[in-house]
Amino acid sequence: MKLEKYSMGMGDRFLHQGKAQLQAIINAKQAGVDITPVWNKSNREHQTIGTEPQSLRDEADAAIAELGWSDSYRVDADHINLGTVDRFLNCSDFFTIDVADAIGQRADEAEINAFVERNKKYIGSMEIPGAGSFEVTRESLEAVAATFLKAVNQAGEIYRYIAEKKGADNFIAEVSMDETDNPQTPLEMFFILSAIAGEGIPVQTVAPKFTGRFNKGVDYVGDTAQFEKEFNDDLAAIAFAIAEFGLPENLKLSVHSGSDKFSIYEPIRNALKRTGAGLHVKTAGTTWLEELIGLAEAGGDGLAIAKEVYTISLTRKDELCGPYATVIDIDDTALPSADDVNQWTGQQFAAALRHDPSNGDYNPSLRQLLHVGYKVAAEMGARYYDALQQFESDVARNVTENLWERHVKPIFVD
Numbered sequence: 001m002k003l004e005k006y007s008m009g010m011g012d013r014f015l016h017q018g019k020a021q022l023q024a025i026i027n028a029k030q031a032g033v034d035i036t037p038v039w040n041k042s043n044r045e046h047q048t049i050g051t052e053p054q055s056l057r058d059e060a061d062a063a064i065a066e067l068g069w070s071d072s073y074r075v076d077a078d079h080i081n082l083g084t085v086d087r088f089l090n091c092s093d094f095f096t097i098d099v100a101d102a103i104g105q106r107a108d109e110a111e112i113n114a115f116v117e118r119n120k121k122y123i124g125s126m127e128i129p130g131a132g133s134f135e136v137t138r139e140s141l142e143a144v145a146a147t148f149l150k151a152v153n154q155a156g157e158i159y160r161y162i163a164e165k166k167g168a169d170n171f172i173a174e175v176s177m178d179e180t181d182n183p184q185t186p187l188e189m190f191f192i193l194s195a196i197a198g199e200g201i202p203v204q205t206v207a208p209k210f211t212g213r214f215n216k217g218v219d220y221v222g223d224t225a226q227f228e229k230e231f232n233d234d235l236a237a238i239a240f241a242i243a244e245f246g247l248p249e250n251l252k253l254s255v256h257s258g259s260d261k262f263s264i265y266e267p268i269r270n271a272l273k274r275t276g277a278g279l280h281v282k283t284a285g286t287t288w289l290e291e292l293i294g295l296a297e298a299g300g301d302g303l304a305i306a307k308e309v310y311t312i313s314l315t316r317k318d319e320l321c322g323p324y325a326t327v328i329d330i331d332d333t334a335l336p337s338a339d340d341v342n343q344w345t346g347q348q349f350a351a352a353l354r355h356d357p358s359n360g361d362y363n364p365s366l367r368q369l370l371h372v373g374y375k376v377a378a379e380m381g382a383r384y385y386d387a388l389q390q391f392e393s394d395v396a397r398n399v400t401e402n403l404w405e406r407h408v409k410p411i412f413v414d
């Protein structure tokens with residue numbers, strides 16, 4: 001199973017926006033750009049909402065059939081490990097293998113020594129075309145192995161488990177190392193890929209850590225010039241590693257929490273055009289926020305639900321933010337009171353929530369709080385799902401417009 005050059009991971013927590021999401025991909029195809037849709041939902045999201053992984057497969061299949069999509073599509077078991085993978089095996093064909101927690105855990109000395117021996121030919125002055133020259137020593141190889149080898153070993157264990165259950169040709173493997181503290185250097189990326197090749201993982205996408213903050217649902221916070229350098233260096237390291245280690249030729253970068261990172265879209269776009277490289281980018285939970293925007297704009301019961309979600313989220317802020325503490329930055333003083341929000345029109349609510357930095361009413365702290373407030377909507381149960389159906393046209397319009405205008409076009413479409 002081969003992942004195409006461009007692919008987009010599309011999160012849909014409440015499983016109602018498959019058609020609206022796919023329409024953005026259809027728009028891209030009509031504009032001459034082929035993008036593979038990849039529906040993704042993590043184990044944590046399934047647990048929070050009370051859904052099973054099969055429901056995401058069912059949603060994707062239904063959207064594909066209804067809109068007549070005849071090209072490839074995938075369903076991603078997002079951020080799985082050995083403890084969570086089983087419930088995704090029958091319904092997923094894309095597995096994001098998350099081993100970030102093992103980064104920094106030291107592998108066995110024998111394995112470290114074996115890694116150094118396999119890569120000792122690179123000791124000395126080494127050039128990664130497009131990224132520069134590097135001095136490699138036995139000590140630097142040992143340092144890379146000490147930091148990353150345990151994580152890659154875990155990835156190999158998980159990959160082989162999935163392959164045993166599904167067959168190696170029946171799924172796409174991604175290795176995720178983005179949820180860690182420090183970005184990998186191009187030299188580290190090269191030798192991480194050496195270790196991945198050594199584990200026999202036919203990895204098709206790899207998600208590194210980049211400098212800066214990739215907070216949920218808001219723009220990139222950091223030095224865009226430094227990001228651009230790291231992104232281009234990683235592309236160079238991947239291209240070189242493919243040639244050196246016999247990794248799949250379609251191996252490409254994956255940008256996690258890529259949704260709404262508007263300030264880095266131009267550097268990404270420029271790099272893709274310059275190099276001809278592929279890309280996988282995940283849009284995470286912004287579809288859920290577009291649902292709220294659509295409900296608010298619909299008025300009536302839709303607006304009442306949107307306001308209620310905010311009011312309850314405000315009272316449960318610490319609980320809701322806890323699991324996402326490392327990927328949100330909320331300014332409490334910027335959060336409007338529930339009384340104020342309850343006086344808003346639907347247009348005011350939508351303007352505060354919609355990610356449009358040119359609009360003076362846009363409130364990134366409110367947006368981040370509501371991003372993690374999906375648990376509140378889940379607890380509404382049928383009331384929330386009924387509202388999505390009642391106001392489908394308002395919601396779907398926002399979902400498609402968000403993906404197409406703010407994400408697909410800036411990255412992929414000339």
